[in-house]
Every structure is written in structure tokens, then in C-alpha cells.
Amino acid sequence: MKKYFSLFLVGLLFISIVAGCNNNETASSGEPHPNAGKENEFGWTVPKYTLEFSYYAGQLNPKDVEKNTKLLNEFLLEQFNVKINKKVTETDPKERLNLMLASNDYPEVITGLSPAEVEKWKNQKRAIDLTEYIDKYAPTIKEKLGDTYKRYLDKNGKLYGLPNYWGYLPIPDYSANIPYAKWVEIGKPKTISTEEYFDLLKEMQAKTPVNQNGQKTYALSGENWKTGYIYKVLAGAWGLKDGFKEDENGNLTHWINTPEGIELTKYLNKFQVEGLLDPNSFINDFDQWKEMFSNKRVFGSIGPWWHSWNAGHEVWQKTDKNWKPDDHYVQIGLKAPGVDQAYLSPKNTIGSSRTIITDKAKDPEKIIKFLDFAFSDMGNKLLGWGVPNEEISIWGNKSGEWTWVEERKNELINGKYDYDKGFLTGQGEYAIVAYQGMMEDETNWWYDQNFNNEAEWKRDLNENLKDTIFDNTLKAISVPLNDPLAVKEEQINTLINTGISKAVQANSPEMAEKIFIDLREKVNKAGLNEIEEYKTKVYKERLKNWK
Amino acid sequence: MASLSLKQKLRLIKSDTGGDSMNIMPEKGEVVPKSNISSEKKMAGVKRIKNTFLREKQLWLICIPIILWVLLFAYYPMYGLIMAFIDYEPGRAILDSDWVGFKHFIEFFQSPDFWMVLRNTLVISGLGIVFGFPAPILLALLLHELKYTRFKKFVQTVSYLPHFMSWVVVASIVFVTLGNEGVFNQFLMSIGIIDRPVSFLGEGKYFWGVITGADIWKGIGWSSIIYLSAIAGVDSQLYEAGKMDGLGRFGLIWHVIIPGIRPTIVILMILGISGILNAGFEQQLLIGNVQTREYWEVFDTYSYRYGIQLGNYSYATAVGLFKSIIGLILLVGANKFCKKFFDTSVY
Secondary structure, three states, X not given: OHHHHHHHHHXXXXXHHHHOOOOOOOOOOOOOOOOOOOEOOOOOEOOOOOEEEEEEEEEOOHHHHHHHHHHHHHHHHHHHOEEEEEEEEOOOHHHHHHHXXXXXXXXXXXXXXOHHHHXXXXXXXXXXXXXXXXXXXXXXXXXXXXXHHHHHEOOOOOEOOEEEOEOOOOOOXXXXXXXXXXXXXXXXXXXXXXXXXXXXXXXXXXXXXXXXXXXXXXXXXXXXXXXXHHHHHHHHHOOOEOXXXXXXXXXXXEHHHOHHHHHHXXXXXXXXXXXXXXXXXXXXXXXXXXXXXXXXXXXXXXXXXXXXXXXXXXXXXXXXXXOOOOOOXXXXXXXXXXXXXXXXXXXXXXXXXXXXXXXXXOOHHXXXXXXXXXXXXXXXXXXXXXXXXXXXXXXXXXXXXXXXXXXXXXXXXXXXXXXXXXXXXXXXXXXXXXXXXXXXXXXOOXXXXXXXXXXXXXXXXXXXXXXXXXXXXXXXXXXXXXXXXXXXXXXXXXXXXXXXXXHXXXXXXXXXXXXXXXXXXXXXXXXXXXXXXXXXXXXXXXXXXXX | OOOOOHHHHHXXXXXXXXXXXXXXXXXXXXXXXXXXXXXXXXXXHHHHHHHHHHHOHHHHHHHHHHHHHHHHHHHHHHHHHXXXXXXXXXXXXXXXXXXXXXXXXXXXXXOOOHHHHHHHHHHHHHHHHHHHOHHHHHHHHHHHHOOOHHHHHHHHHHHHHHHHOOHHHHHHHHHHHHOOOOHHHHHXXXXXXXXXXXXXXXXXXXXXXXXXXXHHHHHHHHHHHHHHHHHHOOOHHHHHHHHHOXXXXXXXXXXXXXXXXXXXXXXXXXHHHHOOOOOOOHHHHHHOOOOOHHHHOOHHHHHXXXXXXXXXXXXXXXXXXXXXXXXXXXXXXXXXXXXXXXXXXXX
């Protein structure tokens, strides 16, 4: 008896192991929609049966996504008869996508791919050719992409990836940040020199060496400097574009191979040598830096303008009862001495993110029809701004006319908008083919960037930085993933991020320069010149073919 | 065995297999062909295995799930090692990929990071063996010497706790303790040893010490369990005999306990040396940062970052296979060494 019982247990264990490998995906069917065939108020013709597709959107918190898509999902199902099953992961999307490929388990629509990744999916016949579908079912996509349509085609003239977050939005990204009061004190300049910025921060730190809690303050602190973006921004202050210097023949040189590279490294090192740099600058992630910044332990910041915004007055107005509207940061341009023009915010008008429809799609025709709707201004607004006509909505239909909700608009203008509530309407949750340029009525996808002329702070920001924005579309080049250069590029980026952090934290400018020169030799030996050559080649081809 | 005659060997086989019914002994003067002898030896071997299996069939039945598990999850995936020799792309069939031989190994050996990765792996593991290996033995000996049972149990439980903490939690403790504004820096400044914080986590020269310390702290209690059980297995008569001979507490540890648990120590030492290239993964990624990368990048983190994250599985497999081969060589070497000098081995 014992023997049979043991045998039973063993069998049970085996079955449970095998059962764990089972795929539980099921298809759904539905009843015909009551408004089937009719065009709804957004210009979408409601299909008879529910259009359902799965969609992978990269690395996000699944719980937040579930919470924030609930209302929009209900709305889309009721008004559009469309059901989108958004999938996100908490792990690195590149890693996840490779695992999806390896296991042959991936959704019908995937966004957030680089052009190089699209090529990989295409080569494996996992991404479907959209050319014919677009010709037949997507007039809006063709119309909106216009002349740029050909830029998305492969060498055989086929389209596999649709752009996401594309279009030119003349809103800056990167800047130097200083407190409003100081900005007023020095005469509200649009741009200051790197040296002036250093002196200002040094002066402020000397005046307030500890914060209200008695904690040590720093003139400058880095946030996510470990990723290396700071060097590209600073190189922009020295007149380079997105980390590259271009000569009169269109040859591109990486910033580390330029004299400006040494200068910017020594500039950061100066903060270190004088004890003004937060020692955690190369360790901080955003939350750690936010804690420092919101506790007023940092006076300056060079980076995205929204960081001093999110970590500054957005926190202070909630936590400080005595907070006054002038207690905020201002974003200004930063330019090295002798430089004619600073280039701080590169813009890739064709977008660096692509969306594909995979061979798992049960009904690619219908999906492309929905994406065609998403390309329209109304579709762009709905997916960018969220569900309309709700109490927490940012927009709505008032007497047959689509307008902003005044109350929300004023909150945005006054910097009092509750973003967490807004997210519940699904704002930006289905950024599948988001267009961030100006729509016909002069509005744009980023709902909170639509009132910049009315919001005093945003007006200053845009006014100060508008000349630092530049079109970088032709130089936004990624190395194909199956090219050995892709590994070299990663190795080189890692070497640079480690090496420059050491140079910046050297005890003297001489030592910083020595570390920099050694690093330059090392990365060139590792193949940086090959990457420069590759990018120059592609850039020149684009110059020839894309104009 | 080499000095035994063929007849003697066959006799041994016969007695080994208990084969009374076998009559393979040649008559005096009879010439036995070589092929006959070898096939007879084979048959005898098969029979011996069969008999052993029948004798231990219950044990084998119990082991079936484990054997299946090992075959399924440890041996079956090994076919993937072929990826190291082809240009595999995730999603493509392995057999459709181009054979590239040792290309990925050469790329790895020629990469600017190879020597750094090898050095870090060996140093971090070496420190683990030198300091991390004796630490639980020491703790077990100390715990064994505690006479007050409740206190002993309390200390044991507390020492196990870090084992159950994830590296994320341990990393936060390390940051709170050793960060620029951490407790340790504040303490050193308060007593005037330093006037500005030391970047223990931002300077590479401290990293190996920090990671070894964290590894020891996390694993010391848990690893001491096996030594405690080995100590418990030492014959109590030996203690009494030792005491009779005038040994004190240290004498008993040195002359009774350590020799008593030596086989356990040696076995674990062999396994430790074979895993010398498993220098960690999560701890490096969590405690390390861009400034200290030259001191923490080890084989596993390297193959993860350049192989898995970039989708370059072939490269990752080549790095992993290289690591495994070195580990296997070390295992065989350590095993032989211990067999020769300590008369103990894992096989």
C-alpha cells in the first residue's frame, strides 16, 4: 500500500511540474456592439465585434498601469468596442524582449523598440510588413507622416515600425537650474556662462553651508550621472551637438576626442576640488537626489528641467506651510566662454521609439485601423490626455465643442495640478504611436505643456531655453544589434562613465586631465574610432537621402 | 590490482558479483581469447550493477523525481552550450545559426575588460575563501563552547537572520552604514579620526573589503549549521579522553574537534574552490556603482550585462562556459590534492 501511495505522490509531483509549463492563453469572443458600424464622436467607426489585442509597453510598475488604465479601458470598450491588454514588466525591456523572442511568447503589438531592434524582429519574420496595410487601411498615417514616411522604410522600401513619440515639439529638455530669487538678483539672464554658474553656486553654498536641519549643503549634485547623459548636456554648453562635434565635411567626432571634452571634465572637477560637489553625484538615482534637493542641500543642477521642478517646489508647496510661489527654480541656458551657441536639447523628429505589429496578431487589419485612428488629432488627444468628461478629466466636450476643463487648466498654470489624479484617466497609457508635435489646433500630446505662455514659470523656461533646442534627427543613429560594434559601443560607454567619474573626482585639475587622456587612449583602443566612422557614414548617407 | 594475475582478477569479479553460478574460470592449460575475457568482464559488470540496483530499488524509486529534475533542469539545458560556438540570435533556431567556432571566446579574451573581470572574480572569490570560509567554522566552534543553552540558541538564531534577507535589504544596510553620510563615517568624524567623510562605497579600493564583509555577515550563521552538526557528531568519549589527558578548552578544539570535523571542512573546501569563479552577482550590481565598476565587475555580471541585456546570448554563453571549465578544472585539482594530502575527497 505504501509503495502505491509513494508512486501516486511521485506521479502527482511530476504532473504538477508539467502542468506549470502549460500555456493558459485563451481567445475571447463577444456579442455584437449596439453601435456597430456607427462613427462615434471621436471619429472612430465602432466595429461589430470587439477588437482585442495585447500590447507590450516596456518597463513600468504593473500595479500602477492596472490602476491607471482601468477607466480608459472601460471607456474604450464602451465607446470604441476596443480592448487593449497592456503588458508591462518591472525588468529591463531589452532583456524581456529577448526572452520573449527566445520563448516565442510575445504580444501582438510592441512599442519602445529602437530601429535596430525592429530590424532584428523583421529579420526573424516576427514583425509583419505594414506597407500594404497602411496603403489600404491607414490614410491618416500616410498623411501625417507626409514626406518623412520614407525615413521609416527599410532598404527594400517596406515599413515595419511605426514611430512613437515623434514630431518636433519645440520645448526644451536640459538646462542649468538656479533658485528664482538668485535669478532675479542677477538680472534674469536667459543664459549664463559656465564660470558664472560656478561662482553663483559657490557663493550660495558658502552663504548657507548647512540646511535648516543642520545637514551639509553642496553647490552641485548629480542625478543619474552614472548614465553619462550629463556629459552630452555639458558638451552642448561647449557647442557640441548631442555629444558629437561635426567638421565642415560632416565628419563626427565623439566628445571625448575633443578639447571641449577635457574642458567640461575639468569644469566638473573644479566643483570637486573645491569641495562643492556632492560625493554621491555618481551614485544618486533620482529618488536619492530628490531627497537632497527637496531638503535644500543642493543649490544647482544641470539636467532635465522637470527634475528641479519635481524635486523642488512640487514638494515644497505640499510640505512647507510657509511656502511662497516665488520659492522655485528657474531654468536657464548654460554656455562656455567663447562659445557662440549652446545646444542643450536635441530633438529627434522621427522619434527614437518604434511600434511593431507582430506575427501573433490575429487581426492586423483592424489593429492598423485603430493605429490609424491613434494617428489622428482626436486619437492623439484621447490617448495622450486621457478619458474626457470625467470630474478628474483635463478635457471634455462642452456643448458640442472639445475644450480644456478650466479648473484643471488653472491648476496646471498655477503649478497645483494633481498629476496622480490625472493619471487615473489613462493619460499617456496608450502611447503606441504618440505624436508630440503641434496638432492642427496648436495643442500637443503633453497636456501640461499646452499653457506655457499663460504659466509664468513655464514661460520663463521656454523663453530662456528656446535657442538651445536643435533638430538632431539626422544624427540620432543606433548601431544594429547584430553588429559587433554594438557590444563595443556598450563597453566604451561603460569605460567612459567609469573613467570620467574618476577624472571628475580627482584631487587636482592636472590629475583629472591625466585620467581623461588615459581614458581617451583606452576607449580609442577599444574601438571608439570605429563607432565614429560608422556614425559618420550613416549620417552622410542620411544627409544625401533624407533631404 | 596491476600486480594481480588475470585469474586472480576474475576470481575477484566472481566474488564481487556473488556469482556462484558463474563458471568462467579456465581450466588449467586452456587458452582464453582476449575478446572473450572482456565480454565476460562486461557481463559481470552489468550483472553487478543489476544486482546493486535490485538490492537498492527502494532508494532508486525515491530518487526518481530528483533524477528527473536533474536531467530536466541540469543536463537537458546543457545542449544550449552550443550557443557559445554559433552566432545565435534570440528567437532563431539554434540549428539555423552560423557556426563561428571560438569567435565569442576570442572576442571576450580580447575585450578591454577581460583581465579586469578575471582579476575581480579571482580576488573576490579568493577573499571569500581566505576569510569567508573559516568564519563559519570559527563561529561554530565559539557557539559550541557556549554553555548557557538559551543564550546559545539566541545567538544562533540571530546569526541565521541575515541569510534570509535579500541582497536589496543588505545593500540598503550597507549604504546606511558605510555611505558618505552613513553611521560609520559619522562615528569616525565624531571621534576626530577623519575630518571629511570617506567614500567607502565610491572608491574602488574599499570595494573588495566591503563586499567580502557583506558576504561574510550574510552567510556566516547559515554556513555554521553544517559545522555545528559535524561537531555534534564527534564522539563524546574523545572529549573525555582528551580531558583525562589534561587538555583544556583550546586543546580539545585543536586536538579533538577540528580533527573530528576535518572531512566536512575538506569537502566544503573542495566545493568552495570549485565555485571560486562564482564571485557573486546581485551584491555586485546592488552595492557596486559606476565609480567602483573596475573592482566589482565579475564573470556573472559581465555576461549578464553584455550577453543577456544586449541579447548577445552566444557571447554570454561563451563567458559562462569559460567560467564553468575553469571551475571544473579547479574542482578536479582540489579534489585530487585533498585526496592525496587529507585522504578525503568528494568522489
